[in-house]
Amino acid sequence: MKLVSFRASDRDGVGAIHSDGFVVDFSGLGSQFPGTMQALIEAGGDALAQARQWTDKAVADARRPLKDVRLLAPLPRPVRLRDAMLFLEHLEVALAKLGMPMHPEFRRQPIYVNSDTTHVFGPEDDIPWPMDSDWIDYELEWACVIGRSGLAIDRENARDHIFGYTVFNDWSARDLQKTFLQTGAGPGSGKDFANSIGPCITTADEIDDPYALTMTAHINGDLWSRGSTASMFHRFEDAIHHFSRVAPLCVGEVIGSGTVLNGCGFELDRRLSVGDVVNLEVESIGSLRNRVIRL
Numbered sequence: 001m002k003l004v005s006f007r008a009s010d011r012d013g014v015g016a017i018h019s020d021g022f023v024v025d026f027s028g029l030g031s032q033f034p035g036t037m038q039a040l041i042e043a044g045g046d047a048l049a050q051a052r053q054w055t056d057k058a059v060a061d062a063r064r065p066l067k068d069v070r071l072l073a074p075l076p077r078p079v080r081l082r083d084a085m086l087f088l089e090h091l092e093v094a095l096a097k098l099g100m101p102m103h104p105e106f107r108r109q110p111i112y113v114n115s116d117t118t119h120v121f122g123p124e125d126d127i128p129w130p131m132d133s134d135w136i137d138y139e140l141e142w143a144c145v146i147g148r149s150g151l152a153i154d155r156e157n158a159r160d161h162i163f164g165y166t167v168f169n170d171w172s173a174r175d176l177q178k179t180f181l182q183t184g185a186g187p188g189s190g191k192d193f194a195n196s197i198g199p200c201i202t203t204a205d206e207i208d209d210p211y212a213l214t215m216t217a218h219i220n221g222d223l224w225s226r227g228s229t230a231s232m233f234h235r236f237e238d239a240i241h242h243f244s245r246v247a248p249l250c251v252g253e254v255i256g257s258g259t260v261l262n263g264c265g266f267e268l269d270r271r272l273s274v275g276d277v278v279n280l281e282v283e284s285i286g287s288l289r290n291r292v293i294r295l
Contacts, residue, residue: 001048001055002200002286003164005037005076005122006069014040015064016055017200023064024055037074037201038252041147041163048203073122074166074201075145080253081120081195082243083141083170084112088233089261097266110239115170115256116192123199123288128295129274130193133173136272136292140217140225140263142282143168143256144236145201146249153244158237161249164203165210167280167288168256169196174266197254199286206284211235213283215260220277224268227260229282 002017014037015023026033026040034040034047054062085091085106092102105111121127129136147163170191177190207213210229217225239255265271272278272292279289 001052001203001206003037003040003051003074003203004200005072005074006064007072008064008069012072016051017066018055018058018063020058022058022066023069024058025062025064026051026054028059028062029054038079041145041252044147071123071199073120073125073197074199075197075252075254076120076122078117078120078197078252078254079250081115081117081256082112082253083115083168083256083258084110084234084239085258086110086232086234086236086239087227087258087260087263089231090259090263090267093261093267107233109242110234112239112243112255113191115195119192119194121194121196121290123290125196125290126293127171127194127196127290129292130173130176131295133176135174136274136276137172137174137265138217138272138278138280139170139172139259140215140227140280141168141170141257141259142166142213142215142229142285143197143254146240146251146253146255147204149248149251150244151248153240153249155237155241158240159204161240162204162236164201165207165282165285166197166201166254167199167282167285168254169278169280169288169290170256170259171195172264172266196288196290198288202285213285215263215283216281217263218279218281219272224265224270225260225263227263229257229260231261232257
């Protein structure tokens with residue numbers, strides 16, 4: 001299923017995008033059924049099975065035309081958002097452009113940064129750019145959403161803890177980021193203003209091989225970036241294994257992949273401008289489209 005959070009004229013809700021091009025509203029399952037995406041993930045397999053049966057039936061009263069709803073970020077306020085560095089080719093190129101070598105630790109284990117969960121945007125949202133930044137950039141990523149908690153999870157069992165996958169744009173103010181990196185304090189305000197996720201969470205059972213998906217980025221309709229999930233050095237299962245050795249994973253937390261090779265303007269020596277429309281797409285998941293505006 002392609003699960004969505006949406007806003008309609010009468011209320012906000014949770015549903016699924018039907019293959020015939022409308023949203024199936026889950027409110028018809030009754031007041032006891034989870035009313036938010038976080039609650040649905042926490043409810044587990046039985047609730048998901050109900051949702052799947054309801055989506056397959058697609059009764060007339062449950063259908064909402066896409067033109068009549070606004071899709072929100074599927075998890076508008078994730079309980080946790082980590083952006084991991086799992087595509088090492090991008091990292092190596094980006095560091096080389098900064099005159100920095102890639103530390104061997106990046107190959108030994110998945111490294112991540114904690115990302116902002118308060119400024120999370122969904123499909124078709126405008127991204128307000130920081131007033132002190134003139135270097136606008138996107139990052140073509142995808143992410144997994146955790147469906148089961150666990151401590152010290154074996155890698156062989158790690159995929160059982162993945163609820164689904166979504167598209168992720170780790171927006172980056174490169175001029176602000178560069179200043180923070182020079183201090184050794186991390187990306188700081190270069191990242192803490194916007195993350196986009198969506199348009200849906202595709203449940204894990206819908207994708208036979210998550211590591212064979214095409215990824216693209218179009219800017220104002222022009223193709224800038226193209227890559228594949230196959231080029232990940234570390235996989236989400238590696239990240240789940242390593243991260244769960246420190247503390248239990250949280251149900252509903254999001255783990256970003258990091259940027260695919262050539263998946264940002266910085267690598268390509270290109271910059272975005274205010275007003276540009278950025279459309280990231282990952283095969284089997286969907287398209288995440290946003291426009292940049294000035295704060």
